[in-house]
Amino acid sequence: MFLSLTVRKKLKKFRSIRRGYYSLIILTSLFVLSLGLELFMNRRAVLVKYEGNYYFPTYGDVIPGTTFGLESEFETNYHELKELFKDHPENYVLMPIVPYDQYFTDLRDIRDEKGNKLYPPRPPNASTEHYLGTDTTGRDILARVAYAFRSSMIFALLLTLIIIVVGNSVGCLMGYIGGRFDILTQRLLEMASGIHVLLCAIFFATIFPPSLWSLLFLLGILSWMGYTADMRVLTFREKAKDYVTAARGLGAGHLRIMFKYIIPNSIVVIIMALPFQISSGISNLTALSYLGFGLPPPEANFGELLEQGQQRINELWILGSAVATLVAILVMTTFIGEALREAFDPKKHTVYE
Amino acid sequence: MSEVILSVNELAVTFRGEGKKRLTAVDNVSFDLKRGGSLGIVGESGCGKSVTALSLMRLLPKPAGDIARGSIVLSDTEGNAVDLVKYPQKKLHKIRGKRVAMIFQDPSSSLNPVHKIGKQLMEVYKLHFPKMSYEQRHREAVDLLRRVDIPSPERRMLDFPHNLSGGMKQRVVIALALACKPEVLIADEPTTALDVTVQEQILSLIKGLQRETGMSLLLITHDVGVVAEMCDDVVVMYAGRVAEKGAIRDIIDNPQHPYTKGLLTSIPSLSSAPKARLSTIEGSVPSLYDMPQGCRFANRCDLAEQRCEQQPALGRLGDGRYVACHKVAHQVVREEAHGSS
Ligand SMILES: Nc1ncnc2c1ncn2[C@@H]1O[C@H](COP(=O)(O)OP(=O)(O)OP(=O)(O)O)[C@@H](O)[C@H]1O
Ligand code: SF4
Ligand SMILES: [Mg+2]
Numbered sequence: 001m002f003l004s005l006t007v008r009k010k011l012k013k014f015r016s017i018r019r020g021y022y023s024l025i026i027l028t029s030l031f032v033l034s035l036g037l038e039l040f041m042n043r044r045a046v047l048v049k050y051e052g053n054y055y056f057p058t059y060g061d062v063i064p065g066t067t068f069g070l071e072s073e074f075e076t077n078y079h080e081l082k083e084l085f086k087d088h089p090e091n092y093v094l095m096p097i098v099p100y101d102q103y104f105t106d107l108r109d110i111r112d113e114k115g116n117k118l119y120p121p122r123p124p125n126a127s128t129e130h131y132l133g134t135d136t137t138g139r140d141i142l143a144r145v146a147y148a149f150r151s152s153m154i155f156a157l158l159l160t161l162i163i164i165v166v167g168n169s170v171g172c173l174m175g176y177i178g179g180r181f182d183i184l185t186q187r188l189l190e191m192a193s194g195i196h197v198l199l200c201a202i203f204f205a206t207i208f209p210p211s212l213w214s215l216l217f218l219l220g221i222l223s224w225m226g227y228t229a230d231m232r233v234l235t236f237r238e239k240a241k242d243y244v245t246a247a248r249g250l251g252a253g254h255l256r257i258m259f260k261y262i263i264p265n266s267i268v269v270i271i272m273a274l275p276f277q278i279s280s281g282i283s284n285l286t287a288l289s290y291l292g293f294g295l296p297p298p299e300a301n302f303g304e305l306l307e308q309g310q311q312r313i314n315e316l317w318i319l320g321s322a323v324a325t326l327v328a329i330l331v332m333t334t335f336i337g338e339a340l341r342e343a344f345d346p347k348k349h350t351v352y353e
Numbered sequence: 354m355s356e357v358i359l360s361v362n363e364l365a366v367t368f369r370g371e372g373k374k375r376l377t378a379v380d381n382v383s384f385d386l387k388r389g390g391s392l393g394i395v396g397e398s399g400c401g402k403s404v405t406a407l408s409l410m411r412l413l414p415k416p417a418g419d420i421a422r423g424s425i426v427l428s429d430t431e432g433n434a435v436d437l438v439k440y441p442q443k444k445l446h447k448i449r450g451k452r453v454a455m456i457f458q459d460p461s462s463s464l465n466p467v468h469k470i471g472k473q474l475m476e477v478y479k480l481h482f483p484k485m486s487y488e489q490r491h492r493e494a495v496d497l498l499r500r501v502d503i504p505s506p507e508r509r510m511l512d513f514p515h516n517l518s519g520g521m522k523q524r525v526v527i528a529l530a531l532a533c534k535p536e537v538l539i540a541d542e543p544t545t546a547l548d549v550t551v552q553e554q555i556l557s558l559i560k561g562l563q564r565e566t567g568m569s570l571l572l573i574t575h576d577v578g579v580v581a582e583m584c585d586d587v588v589v590m591y592a593g594r595v596a597e598k599g600a601i602r603d604i605i606d607n608p609q610h611p612y613t614k615g616l617l618t619s620i621p622s623l624s625s626a627p628k629a630r631l632s633t634i635e636g637s638v639p640s641l642y643d644m645p646q647g648c649r650f651a652n653r654c655d656l657a658e659q660r661c662e663q664q665p666a667l668g669r670l671g672d673g674r675y676v677a678c679h680k681v682a683h684q685v686v687r688e689e690a691h692g693s694s
Contacts, residue, residue, distance in 0.1 A: 004466045004467045004513075004515075005466070005513065005515045179416065240414075241462060242459060242463050243463050243464055243465050245407075245412055245457070246455075246464075246526070246529075247465065248410075248412055248449065249412055249449055249450065249454065249455045250449060250450035250454065250477050250530070251445075251446040251448075251449040251450035251451060251477075251480050251481060252446075252476075260476075264465075264467045265466060267467075
């Protein structure tokens with residue numbers, strides 16, 4: 001472990017702040033679970049038993065319908081297969097909890113009590129297993145929200161990684177080299193800070209078709225600049241300490257000093273920035289998608305759901321699901337950030353007797 | 354006649370002052386460290402001991418500090434000599450830690466707080482012997498801890514610096530410095546930050562290790578008593594200059610410079626008649642901002658007179674014995690070229 005005693009003390013303090021700690025646990029578990037989302041929400045079955053053989057279609061290649069005695073050469077329709085196997089007790093299909101993925105368009109003929117045909121968007125209905133209803137094209141809202149959660153989290157985490165690595169490295173360099181390099185870089189960053197991140201992202205998105213990677217790259221190079229200041233100041237403080245001089249005296253080079261001595265000893269600024277970074281990553285992606293410059297359709301995203309929900313304000317389950325989930329995520333990251341700040345704030349941490 | 358391993362000649366170090374002005378913290382300092390020998394540098398706080406030591410490692414804080422003049426010549430046994438002042442910055446890592454190592458005053462801040470002791474020790478081998486395997490490095494590190502008398506070294510490898518007492522930390526710092534068997538060890542007040550009982554142990558450890566490895570020792574302290582115990586030769590510094598230097602026995606038996614005399618009477622164990630109270634030297638060291646033109650000790654010297662407004666030259670009194678004072682000028686054997694201001 002490369003954490004100093006004080007940092008570990010502070011993390012212990014963090015654990016005692018319930019709201020933040022539980023938010024961290026919940027959000028982390030949800031994210032970890034979402035990595036296996038295909039097992040819970042998928043048009044593919046989890047398990048198929050056909051003529052004594054077991055199949056696990058969730059991951060891997062498409063299994064054509066012919067494998068299970070259907071006529072289709074295309075991917076097996078497991079909903080159909082399930083209906084078919086009802087009469088054959090030796091064969092069965094085990095579907096996920098939500099038998100839809102984010103792209104699945106439900107074209108079934110669904111009618112209400114009076115026998116009127118229901119067109120999408122359809123309201124929540126447990127019997128059709130659309131627990132949060134469908135959107136305007138008949139895609140399951142719950143599945144779309146869940147996949148949107150996963151892609152937003154992955155996006156935000158990767159973006160945070162980029163920003164933290166680049167921002168802190170540059171900040172550390174500025175503080176370490178100091179002098180003219182520091183002043184010049186600072187002026188450049190000040191000029192760059194005038195750039196509006198979203199506006200700039202929209203500009204580029206109109207030129208290059210956006211994808212997860214291009215958006216990451218774009219937001220990454222636009223946002224790291226705000227994250228140099230803290231590390232720069234801490235480096236000034238840390239590089240004057242004896243252990244740095246002592247390490248130099250033992251023959252350690254500058255890069256080693258920066259990455260093995262200064263940055264690990266300044267880990268606090270990195271930890272403190274994490275929750276804020278993650279929530280701003282999610283918000284930025286949502287905003288871009290809302291405006292139509294984010295992840296291209298049919299990719300599920302909160303922005304796209306919000307936009308649709310706003311269009312169909314009477315079908316409240318669309319807007320409601322998206323808003324509730326988004327708010328829950330942002331509130332939890334805020335709680336985490338708040339708890340971290342409380343745990344790491346030196347003024348609250350020290351007792352003057 | 355011993356061979357000289359480290360020869361410092363007319364070293365001058367300046368710091369950036371207010372505006373364009375540069376302040377001279379170390380001025381015209383020369384001394385020789387003999388191979389396998391030990392040299393003490395004594396002087397009051399602020400007289401430039403640490404600055405001298407840092408210059409030898411080329412560790413002055415840049416760009417504030419700068420070696421303005423002089424040479425620092427490091428010689429090996431084959432007679433090859435390099436001037437560390439002109440040594441290329443890129444190659445300094447070949448010297449630092451490997452040929453010349455340094456121990457700092459405060460062990461609690463000389464270790465990286467976030468890494469375990471073992472990792473820090475093994476890191477030094479990684480730096481200088483990249484081909485060493487993990488097992489080899491581990492074995493060497495444990496062995497080092499054993500050599501600096503740390504009990505149950507294997508277990509200590511897993512400790513963080515904050516788990517250790519000050520004395521133990523300083524032992525680890527010494528182990529770090531000795532890892533690559535340096536030819537010269539510079540110890541800058543290695544015991545000042547420690548308890549009195551621990552000070553003795555650390556000093557005898559350093560002395561023992563020096564005897565064992567045959568390395569040369571440059572010991573910096575403000576305690577003449579320590580130098581008397583540990584060193585063959587001594588340089589007495591005052592306000593950035595050499596006041597007197599020579600063999601420690603000669604200087605204790607027969608101090609010539611008024612400052613040295615003052616220093617010696619301030620240690621009870623060495624003065625002939627035990628005194629009730631320590632006699633300290635009255636007055637204070639002139640600041641770097643207004644160094645007097647003449648003798649820097651003049652404002653505190655009982656013997657100061659007219660000619661002391663001229664800077665006294667460092668004159669040779671006998672074999673290896675030099676003093677910078679007008680009062681002893683008549684005893685000077687031969688003017689030294691580098692003694693003038
Ligand atoms: N980074 C620096 N910038 C400016 N002046 C400095 C700097 N470092 C040292 N000095 C000056 O150099 C002079 C010598 O300092 P030095 O640290 O060598 O004293 P010292 O003899 O080691 O004292 P001590 O016994 O307190 O350690 C002091 O007057 C100090 O003000
Ligand atoms: S030169 Fe003069 S002032 Fe300086 S130490 Fe000698 S007698 Fe004192
Ligand atoms: Mg000092």
